[in-house]
Every structure is written in C-alpha cells, then in structure tokens.
Amino acid sequence: MKKLYGIGTGPGDKELLTIKAVKKIQGASVVFAPSNKDKNIALDTVEEYIQYKKVILLDFPMGKVTEKDYINAAQIIYTEIPEGEYGVYLTIGDPMIYSTFIYIMEKLDKNKIQVEIIPGIPSFVLGAAQSKIPLTVKGDKFLLMDEFQENMLDNIDTLCILKTMKDKEKILDVLENKGFSYAYIKRVSLKDEKVLTKKDEIIKDKDYLSFIIGRRKADD
Amino acid sequence: MKKLYGIGTGPGDKELLTIKAVKKIQGASVVFAPSNKDKNIALDTVEEYIQYKKVILLDFPMGKVTEKDYINAAQIIYTEIPEGEYGVYLTIGDPMIYSTFIYIMEKLDKNKIQVEIIPGIPSFVLGAAQSKIPLTVKGDKFLLMDEFQENMLDNIDTLCILKTMKDKEKILDVLENKGFSYAYIKRVSLKDEKVLTKKDEIIKDKDYLSFIIGRRKADD
Numbered sequence: 001m002k003k004l005y006g007i008g009t010g011p012g013d014k015e016l017l018t019i020k021a022v023k024k025i026q027g028a029s030v031v032f033a034p035s036n037k038d039k040n041i042a043l044d045t046v047e048e049y050i051q052y053k054k055v056i057l058l059d060f061p062m063g064k065v066t067e068k069d070y071i072n073a074a075q076i077i078y079t080e081i082p083e084g085e086y087g088v089y090l091t092i093g094d095p096m097i098y099s100t101f102i103y104i105m106e107k108l109d110k111n112k113i114q115v116e117i118i119p120g121i122p123s124f125v126l127g128a129a130q131s132k133i134p135l136t137v138k139g140d141k142f143l144l145m146d147e148f149q150e151n152m153l154d155n156i157d158t159l160c161i162l163k164t165m166k167d168k169e170k171i172l173d174v175l176e177n178k179g180f181s182y183a184y185i186k187r188v189s190l191k192d193e194k195v196l197t198k199k200d201e202i203i204k205d206k207d208y209l210s211f212i213i214g215r216r217k218a219d220d
Numbered sequence: 221m222k223k224l225y226g227i228g229t230g231p232g233d234k235e236l237l238t239i240k241a242v243k244k245i246q247g248a249s250v251v252f253a254p255s256n257k258d259k260n261i262a263l264d265t266v267e268e269y270i271q272y273k274k275v276i277l278l279d280f281p282m283g284k285v286t287e288k289d290y291i292n293a294a295q296i297i298y299t300e301i302p303e304g305e306y307g308v309y310l311t312i313g314d315p316m317i318y319s320t321f322i323y324i325m326e327k328l329d330k331n332k333i334q335v336e337i338i339p340g341i342p343s344f345v346l347g348a349a350q351s352k353i354p355l356t357v358k359g360d361k362f363l364l365m366d367e368f369q370e371n372m373l374d375n376i377d378t379l380c381i382l383k384t385m386k387d388k389e390k391i392l393d394v395l396e397n398k399g400f401s402y403a404y405i406k407r408v409s410l411k412d413e414k415v416l417t418k419k420d421e422i423i424k425d426k427d428y429l430s431f432i433i434g435r436r437k438a439d440d
Binding site: 006103125 | 234238240243314318337338346348359362364371
C-alpha cells in the first residue's frame with residue numbers, strides 16, 4: 001500500500017513546525033506542495049528537511065481551479081509515491097482549514113492509498129497569540145470565516161476574518177458598531193509581521209497575507 | 221525584567237509539540253502548570269524536557285475558581301521567576317483557547333513582567349485530522365463553542381462543541397435535524413483515542429475529554 005500524509009506546516013515560522021511534521025517530512029520518499037507564483041511559504045518553512053528530496057509542485061491556477069485540477073493532482077500523487085512508501089503533501093497552516101488538501105484527499109482512492117493528517121498551527125491561532133486577543137474563555141463562541149458576513153455576529157464573542165483585502169473599511173465599521181475591539185495581523189510569523197490596531201493604518205494596508213480578529217468588549 | 225511564556229502543549233501527543241515550545245521549555249528557569257486532580261496532560265506531554273526543573277502547580281479549584289485565585293497565581297508566577305530570567309506556563313491545546321492562561325495574563329503587571337505566547341495545536345484541529353472532517357473549505361464558516369446553543373447554526377458549515385458530557389443526545393438530534401453529519405472524538409491524541417460516529421455509541425460514552433464535530437452535508 002502507498003501512503004500520503006497531509007502535513008500542516010503552520011504559519012511560516014520554522015520553529016512552529018511540530019516534531020511530528022518534521023519527522024514525517026524527513027522520512028518521506030517524495031514531497032508535494034501547491035505551486036505558488038511568488039513565495040512558497042510551506043516549502044520555505046521546511047527547507048532544511050527537504051534538501052535532497054524529490055519535490056513536486058502541483059498547479060492550482062488561482063481563481064480558476066477546477067475539479068479536474070484536483071483529480072490530476074491526486075493522480076500525480078498516487079503515481080509518484082513508490083509502492084510501500086509514503087509521500088507528504090505540505091500545506092501552510094492546517095490541512096483541514098481552507099486548504100487544497102481537503103479537495104485532493106477526496107479524490108484519492110482509499111483502497112489504493114492510505115491518508116493520514118498531521119495538524120499544523122493555524123494562522124489565526126498565532127494571530128491571537130501575537131495580538132494577545134483571547135479567542136475564547138469559558139462560555140464564549142468563536143467564529144472563523146474567509147468572507148465577511150455581518151449578520152452572523154449575534155452571540156459571537158470573537159471572530160476571525162481571513163482574506164480581508166477588500167471590504168476592510170466595512171468590516172471595521174461593522175465591528176465598531178457592534179461593540180467589538182479588533183486587531184489586523186499582517187504577515188504573521190514572517191520577518192515583516194505587524195499587528196495594527198488603528199483603523200486608518202489598517203485600511204491603508206494592502207497585504208494579501210493578513211486577517212482581522214475582533215473581540216466583543218467586556219461591557220457589551 | 222522578568223518574562224513569562226504562555227505555552228500551548230497541544231492535545232497531548234509529545235510529537236505534536238512545536239519546536240519552539242520545546243526550546244522555550246528547555247531554557248526556562250521555572251515551569252508553571254495548573255494543578256489537576258487526576259492526570260496532568262500538559263506536564264505529561266513535556267515530561268522529558270522538565271526532569272530537573274522547578275515545577276510549580278497552581279491551584280484553580282474546578283467549578284469554584286474566583287478572581288482571587290488568578291491574582292494569587294499571577295503573584296506566585298511573578299515572585300518565582302528570577303529577575304532577568306523567564307518562566308513558562310503550560311496549557312494543553314492553545315493558551316488563547318479556553319485556557320486559564322488568559323485570566324492569569326490579565327492579572328500580571330506588564331510594567332514588571334513581559335508576556336509572550338507560543339501557540340499550540342488545539343484539540344479540535346487534531347480532531348478534524350483524526351476524523352477527516354474538514355473544518356473549512358473556501359466560503360465556509362466554522363463555529364467553536366463549549367456550551368451548545370442550537371440557534372446559532374444557521375449559515376454555519378462546521379462546528380465543534382467541546383465539553384459535551386451532558387446534552388449529547390440533544391446535540392446529535394439537533395445536528396441531524398439541521399442536516400449535519402458528525403463525529404465524536406474521545407481522548408484525542410491519547411493512547412485510548414477513539415472516533416465514534418454511531419449515535420448510540422456516542423450517547424453511551426462518559427469520557428470528559430471528548431468533543432463533537434458537526435459538518436453540514438453537501439446537499440443541504
């Protein structure tokens with residue numbers, strides 16, 4: 001049997017890899033990762049563990065990826081892993097949170113290839129640490145989304161909105177109106193990480209790798 | 221200045237510690253952890269790194285912890301860390317998610333002690349990996365709670381309910397009615413971990429270290 005590990009490499013800091021992720025990567029016969037136009041954060045994070053390994057980049061054209069791309073990727077993965085050995089599929093953050101791995105996993109034939117998932121630190125969990133905004137205390141509800149939907153904030157104590165490139169001003173207006181404090185976390189765990197809390201600074205920023213955490217103020 | 225690291229030790233598997241957590245624990249002058257009646261999972265997880273260290277267990281009486289307990293804990297932490305050195309406060313999962321560290325952090329005088337947080341793998345993230353239930357794909361909303369509130373499920377794609385000791389039957393009924401599939405994850409990452417998906421088996425189980433992940437079925 002062949003085996004594939006879906007591995008979360010965390011937000012990008014090499015030291016936020018888990019020991020298990022490192023061990024599994026070190027023992028892999030082949031390494032898969034989504035191909036990125038610019039920086040490939042997942043590959044950069046594990047750089048020192050894959051120096052002499054076969055690395056295969058899989059193409060998922062941004063904004064126009066189809067079911068066929070996932071089927072192709074699953075086929076390549078199945079073909080490239082030698083019988084009786086295993087490969088690793090790298091994904092930033094965690095494989096079960098907004099990741100291409102979920103789609104690929106669903107296309108693999110479970111009778112021919114075994115799949116196991118090694119979790120990683122999600123970016124928003126590090127964002128909470130860096131901004132010191134608690135995600136939940138006893139009784140709290142936390143909401144995670146990648147597209148802002150303002151009618152879902154009732155009874156929510158903390159929320160994280162990923163991919164806030166557009167709509168930042170509207171999001172912050174809504175959060176203020178509903179009694180939330182907030183922080184904007186940019187390039188979390190990378191060299192130029194920044195936590196912004198001033199509205200005008202947040203609105204001005206144009207970085208793609210950024211998200212907003214909002215937390216209901218104690219009095220509300 | 222003194223310094224305290226709040227460190228997430230993850231769900232309990234020693235290999236799910238991050239490299240950063242291990243390094244910070246190894247360099248600490250003193251180790252703090254909440255005192256537990258039974259097994260102390262956070263301490264067990266880092267056992268091999270704290271063998272010759274001073275370990276101080278802080279008491280938070282279950283169900284009757286008061287603000288004064290957190291103030292006392294913060295005072296002990298401040299006193300026990302030598303000037304110019306650092307201590308670590310261990311917490312299972314992640315320090316910003318349902319953890320006593322949040323309350324303690326708020327009681328520490330930031331002018332006298334610096335606080336930094338090292339994230340850990342939250343139990344529900346590993347639960348998603350073990351049950352192979354995706355938490356989010358593009359456009360999805362994920363909700364985390366420790367007390368079930370059934371009127372919050374509209375527009376939610378995946379939810380995780382921690383501490384499901386009571387109310388399991390009601391929770392599963394609601395999930396079924398609203399078109400969610402589910403898994404019950406018990407003692408995740410521990411030796412006797414189990415993923416249950418049959419309603420009667422889930423209802424019968426009495427383990428405290430367990431939670432439910434529900435995901436809306438594709439047709440709904």
